Amino acid sequence: MLGICPGLPKAIRARWDDCLRRLAQAAGDVRDWDVFISETLRPALDLQPEDPVLLAVHDTAITRRHYARATMLAQLTEHQHWPLPVLHRDLTHLGNGGAQRAGPAAQERLAVFARRRVRRARKRVKALARAARSEDLTRVHRFRIVSKRLRYVIEALKPVLAKRYAKRLHGKLVKRQGSLGGLIDGAVARRLMMACLEMPAADAVRAPGAPGAPEAPGAKVAPDRSATISP
Known part of the structure; x- marks a missing residue:
């Protein structure tokens, strides 16, 4: 889309820029936590599997990742009503614009x-x-x-x-x-x-899955050991 956006009508270009930016922001935090957990924490735990600080950081990161995922899913649910249908309409309109007839x-x-x-x-x-x-x-x-x-x-x-x-x-x-x-x-x-x-500490912040806290669908919440690493 980035390649062809400058060639689109101005109204459609502005709409896509706003919509795609929102979608990227919704997924950005989850992506950051996923990369941090998979590429930093898990290799460290492979080397020191019993380290209490690493275990506490890992559990805290999992909790934060669940919060980020719940936020992302809530935003994407809103996008199902708008703006995703608008983007689909734009693509359908452009698809009927004669691309197959281009000489x-x-x-x-x-x-x-x-x-x-x-x-x-x-x-x-x-x-x-x-x-x-x-x-x-x-x-x-x-x-x-x-x-x-x-x-x-x-x-x-x-x-x-x-x-x-x-x-x-x-x-x-x-x-x-x-x-x-x-x-x-x-x-x-x-x-x-x-x-x-x-x-x-855990008693100051509710982990996902606790009463009244947002829960990411299908997510398994790890025990929160963050109290062991309080500054």
Whole structure:
């Protein structure tokens, strides 16, 4: 979608930008906790399975992840009524717009649009690359996001792009995204670790599944040992 959004009618583009941003935000916290648990805590527990602090952090992270998942599901339930039906309507409308009837002239217009789109996005990536050399995590994260968007643009428009974009540049972006993703995930892991260490004791916060607390459907709540790591 990111690749073709600039070519859409302005009203549809604005609607998609808002809707997709909301969906990404709804899932973002759950994704962060999942990565933290699977790539940081579980490998650490494999090495030190009886460590009481690691066990307490793991249980606290599971509880936080359940809260995040419950929040995400509540937001997605709202999205079922709006805006997802609106996006479906837009896609149906665009699908009836004659894509199957597109001839050589339309293909050429798409190719021109694709080259212009990639060049503009590439300039932005280069500009942010210079700013990201400062190793400021906010700038690095922004650089990663625009690099990811350029990658998606190339993937969406690959059939009408030159090989230097479709293969060479795309390969560089995939490699870069992996290294930058590891850097950002490490920063997120440190933030979530601090959140777990600073979480109030179990008697101050209800765990999911307790009376009056939100519960993630199908989730099994681990015992909360956070009191053992109170600051």
